[in-house]
Amino acid sequence: MNERDLGAWILPQPKDSKEYVPIPKIGRTVPFGYKLDEADENWLQPIPLELEALSKAKQYLKQYSSRQVAAWLTKVTGREISHVGLLKRLRHERSHKQKSATYRNVARRLQKALEQAERYEKRLSQEERSGFFDTESYSKLRSFVDDSLSGYRSNDS
Numbered sequence: 624m625n626e627r628d629l630g631a632w633i634l635p636q637p638k639d640s641k642e643y644v645p646i647p648k649i650g651r652t653v654p655f656g657y658k659l660d661e662a663d664e665n666w667l668q669p670i671p672l673e674l675e676a677l678s679k680a681k682q683y684l685k686q687y688s689s690r691q692v693a694a695w696l697t698k699v700t701g702r703e704i705s706h707v708g709l710l711k712r713l714r715h716e717r718s719h720k721q722k723s724a725t726y727r728n729v730a731r732r733l734q735k736a737l738e739q740a741e742r743y744e745k746r747l748s749q750e751e752r753s754g755f756f757d758t759e760s761y762s763k764l765r766s767f768v769d770d771s772l773s774g775y776r777s778n779d780s
Contacts, residue, residue: 641671641674641675643669643671643674645660645666645668645669646666646667646669647667648664648665648666648667654667654715655673655696655702655704655708655709656669656677657670670700672699673700676696676700677696677712680695680696680709683695684713688706689706689707689710690706693705693708696709730768730771730772731772733768734769737764737765737768741756744756
């Protein structure tokens with residue numbers, strides 16, 4: 624495939640730099656934007672150039688075909704990715720964001736439910752109280768929910 628087949632097009636190079644963190648290796652294949660960690664093969668190290676180019680590629684897909692964007696991504700990063708691989712990578716990323724949002728909403732609902740149960744329990748007389756809020760299991764649950772939501776809030780802002 625040469626440039627004439629795709630037409631004359633020039634896409635700008637990625638400029639923004641972000642901080643990326645290593646991720647655990649889950650599957651057999653290494654996703655685009657990551658490489659195997661030499662010290663521990665169960666972890667993947669980010670490749671900033673590839674991840675920045677991938678974020679630009681998301682924007683370019685609104686204007687160009689997936690084949691053109693995949694060809695550009697291959698040219699810029701030096702790592703091959705097919706148009707199908709690019710679309711699969713982006714679809715996978717979207718589904719993880721949706722799952723994350725769902726878990727955050729569940730955590731918020733759980734926190735509200737715990738607060739309502741605490742208020743109700745305080746209104747009851749001493750004999751009617753269940754004693755659940757004095758147990759260690761409640762303390763663990765409450766600290767887990769609070770820690771989870773504080774982590775989400777710091778990432779959102």
